[in-house]
Amino acid sequence: MTLPLVNIRVLDFGQYVAGPATAAILADQGAEVIRIEPPGGPRWKSPAMDTLNRRKKSIVLDLKTEKDLAIARDLIATSDVLIENFRPGVMSKLGLGPQDAHTLNPRLVYISLPGFSAEDEERSHIQAWEGIIAAASGQFTDMGLNRILMGINTSFSPITLASGYAAMLGATAASLALYSRETCGHGDTIEVPIAAALMEGLVYNSMYIEDCPGRYFSLREHEIDRRKKVGEPLDMGYDELQEFMDPFYRSYFCKDGRPVYVVATCHVNHCHKTLKAMGLYEKVREMGLPDLDDWYMPSSRWPQGLDCALGLYPLTKPWADKISKLMAEKFLEKTAYEWEALFGEKNVPVSAHRYTKEWLNSEHALASGLVHEFMDPVVGKRRQAGPVAWLNSSAKLASTGAPAPAPDAHREEILTDLAMRKTSSMASPAQYTPFTKGHNWLKGVKILDMTNVIAGPTVANTLGRFGAEVIKIYPIKPTFDPWNTVLIGLQVHRGKRSILIDIKSDKGREAFNKMVKWADVVTYNGPHRQLEPLGIDLENLNKINPQTILFHLDCWGGPKTGPRSDYVGYDDLVQAATGIMSRFGGSMKTPEEHAHLGTIDVLTGFSGAFAVATALYQRKTTGKTDVARTSLAACGQLLQAPFTYDYESRAPFDEPSGRHIKGEGPLYRCYEALDGWFFMGMHTPDANAHHALEAIDGLTGISKLSYEALETFLMEKFKTREKAHWITALNAMDVGAVELKALSQLREKYSSHEETGPHGSGSTFQFTRYDNHPSGHRIDIIAPCSIRPQYSTLTVPPPAEKYGKETREILTDMGYSKGEIDDMINSKVVSESWGEQYLPD
Structure with missing residues (x-):
């Protein structure tokens, strides 16, 4: 079958994860992707870029020169999609912004993935690295119930949630706009702020339900509430924490010391199947754990004495303790992989824990095409993450690995093709359909x-x-x-x-x-x-x-x-x-x-x-x-894009991990100031980049320090002044810095009774407050505004x-x-x- 995006040409101006990943997703569906590299190659010097650049062609263009700018303009005039993830205004300063591009090619779908919305006066100017976006969006403060119970308020995660969500939404917007173009005749300009995409990804963590019934709170939530009421410290250890996990929704250690994870609650059959597969069903029944036929009955009408039921989440603490003890003992009888296979064949949702390296080299990941294996011309046999989506017609392509091109590898081919297109098929803008507003991409679907x-x-x-x-x-x-x-x-x-x-x-x-x-x-x-x-x-x-x-x-x-x-x-x-x-x-x-x-x-x-x-x-x-x-x-x-690759000479899988980490080095991490936490993002391979910080009031002497001595120095210095001082000073030097926000803070500040506008425009963060929600509760929930088209309207x-x-x-x-x-x-x-x-x- 023909590939779904065959004959679609995509220009990838992106750097780091979000932009290149968006283009890679389109390439896996057959699009021709031309990667526009700056002199010196990708800004992110990581082998992960080879994964994101699979199936692409490469040309190096110095956009500071008129000659290469002319090539870029000609490419825009002959392409279908353009992807960039720079700060707002960067492409326009080069004469390649949305208006410039649509003057050259009104059928172009222009995808912009800035860190923050162009209309966000507070943040749009900030150097928006992944960590900056995560900190500003509440990701590093709201790190889950476990961290609250352990008393760990600020912690870092190297997983690229924001870029992953934004890339997927950017690719979705591109395909939708191409679909609509077949009817309306013109392209669109679509902004997908990466922070807005992250906030939509965290929707279930930021949602607020007023007077939510207590039956929906987990054991951990009840314990947090209890400790706060009695003034008991939140300092729980890892082992103690496990005793507040639902027995059907937690990890267990097996005979070989490797744990498995069980997710068998909330479903009418999963808990029963789990216990039967383990040979524990009859014992649990003898212990008296009841069933409840109607889970949607108000708890006030449950049979007398019943306060939980098998399958209904969560179990009460006494029942959780009993069932967890039985299951923990049973899991020690087999290895993790034995349990995984046994449960898999019995349709029970259980998986063995693995490290990322183990997953990349696992039988299923390779056999299913989720992980690509191929011979790379530089490192030899390489295994890396495969596609995130595919159609039956593109499955063969999506399952096949391909090495990334060397920078400028396709220059001659691209320029020759461009010359042919210019002489034979380039239409003048006057031949295109005029832009119209007010249409929905999927009207009638x-x-x-x-x-x-x-x-x-x-x-x-x-x-x-x-x-x-x-x-x-x-x-x-x-x-x-x-x-x-x-x-x-x-x-x-x-x-x-x-x-x-x-x-x-x-x-x-x-x-x-x-x-x-x-x-x-x-x-x-x-x-x-x-x-x-x-x-x-x-x-x-x-x-x-x-x-x-x-x-x-x-x-x-x-x-x-x-x-x-x-x-x-x-x-x-x-x-x-x-x-x-x-x-x-x-x-x-x-x-x-x-x-x-x-x-x-x-x-x-x-x-x-x-x-x-x-x-x-x-x-x-x-x-x-x-x-x-x-x-x-x-x-x-995709969420682990920086880590999901392996080959014989690969550096160790030693990325930051664990609950106490605060960042990826002294210049890219969370720091505590006199009045709270902020994140500093200076993402550079230059070991002497910190010398420039000497000019900041309060950091005198930093230029004389080695890179290894920076973290201790900055930890001490930053605690001497308010976070606003440091954030202002660092941003003035174009070093990204933002206050660590909580999701609840953002929800309260940006909630409105007004729905998002027809184009999603406005603040990066938008929430809608429903005082008269059909549920009978006040509900505050994220507004669907991460994809912001200029011409199409949102419903x-x-x-x-x-x-x-x-x-x-x-x-x-x-x-x-x-x-x-x-x-x-x-x-x-x-x-x-x-x-x-x-x-x-």
Whole structure:
């Protein structure tokens, strides 16, 4: 099959992670990507850049010279997409900004990924390294419940969350704008502030629910609250912390000393399957741990004496202690890999912990195409992270590794091609369609959403803001508890209509088939083996509707099939398997889930939105439908872009790790000032770069110090003055510096009763406050403004309604009469609610 983005030319002006990663994602779908390198090659001198530059062509241009600027302008005039991630205004000063580019080529899709929005007067001028963005966005302050209980308030993580989220959203915006261009005739300018992308990625950590019922708080949250009330210090050790983890949502050590991670709560079957696979089910039943048939019943109506139930998150502390003890003893009977295989075959979500190096060299990662292996001309056999998304038509390409080009390797080829294009096919701007405003990229596109939890529903939620209409299908009897559906749904259910339906019944299947005929896209998350039995593989869907695209997401899938491809899994299991937990916790002996709920899930949802957008573009240009794919494992690799490569002569995997680290060296880390914490970002390979800081009031003598002596010196000096002094002084010298913010601070400062504007413009950070939310609670939630098109408009999604509220409305739209709908409700084919309350108390 033809590659989905064949004949699309992309110019990659990006540096570091966000820009190059965006271009790499497009290259994996067949786009021709020309990398514009500055003299001297990439600014980031890391072997990780070779991963991000796979499949690209390279030309070195000195944009300070008129000759090379002319080449850049000619390339812009003959390209489809331009990607840059400089500070606002940098490209315009070169005469290559959005207006300049569209004068040359009105069909160009211009993707700008600045650290902060161009309209952010407080931050847009700052040298926005990854650490600067993370610090300003609350990432280093809000590092999760574990760190709170351990009394660690400020800690650093080397994982490139912000750039990963921004790259995925940038690629999504590019495919959507290309799709829209086929109709409107012109390109667009799209700003994706990296900090805004990070804030959307952290949505479940910044969301506020007023008077949230206590049943949704974990054991750790209850312990934090207890200690604060009685004045007990938050100084818990790692081992003690494990006793406040739910037994079905934690790590256990095995016979070989390697831990496994279990995520088997919140689902109607997972806990039961886990205990049965371990031979503990009958013992637990004898101990008296009850079931609860209706998880959506208010807790005030639970049977007398019942305060928790098997499968319902979380268990109470007494039950958690008993079950954890049994499971901990049992896990010592087999090795971690033995347990992983046993649970995988029994459809239980469990994974062994691995270091990143082990993951890159693991059987499944290589067999599935998630990790590429190829011969590099410089280092020999190299293994590196593969694609984050693919279509069936691009799977072969996406599964194949390719070395990065040497700087300027394709100069002659690019210039020869450019000369041919200039003489034969370049149109004048007068021949292009004039720019128009007010259109939605996805107006008229209909999505049937069959997904659950976070990653899957995020796909349609992301696409909905661009005009897609979404119907959400859930079963009559929920398979997940209210924590996983209702609380999570406050974000991902926004703007969707929902129906509760039994699609396994004859009448339900008939209604489902009518919805498939209505839909352009059907989205589903689960192992591939589930598709055909449900009749939702592409072949069966196309028998009902030849124009339907299938989107399929799973945990371990890749563009090829590996031994774990059909294993079930969740975000935390990928963190364990790919090395995120061992890095964040400091070692395999103290693994720790990354601080933020939905770390990989949300990124995978963004990746799914990209895959769907690309499949829609392919259908628009070729008439062919396809299967759009991504997986949690693929996206877990993108978040570790600086580390996911290996070869024989590679430097050790010794990146900063553990709970007490504050940065990546003396010039790139969190520092404590007299009145609080700030982050300093001076990202340079120059060992004498600190000499310039001699001019700052309070840092006299720094130029005489060796690099090794800097950290102690700066720690002492920075504590002598307020953080505002240091931030102002450092930024004046173009050294990035920002105050460490908390998510709650940002939410309170930037919350508004007004929805985000039609183009998402305004502050980098935007929250919406719903005083009269349908849930009956006041809800503060991030505004969907990370993708900010200049010409297309956003459709701001309304608050999420109660599941099933639109059941009748949807069936009416599908042609059913009131009497037929009444019969379907009475016969339990469909339902209008799971329970009497929106958020069961």
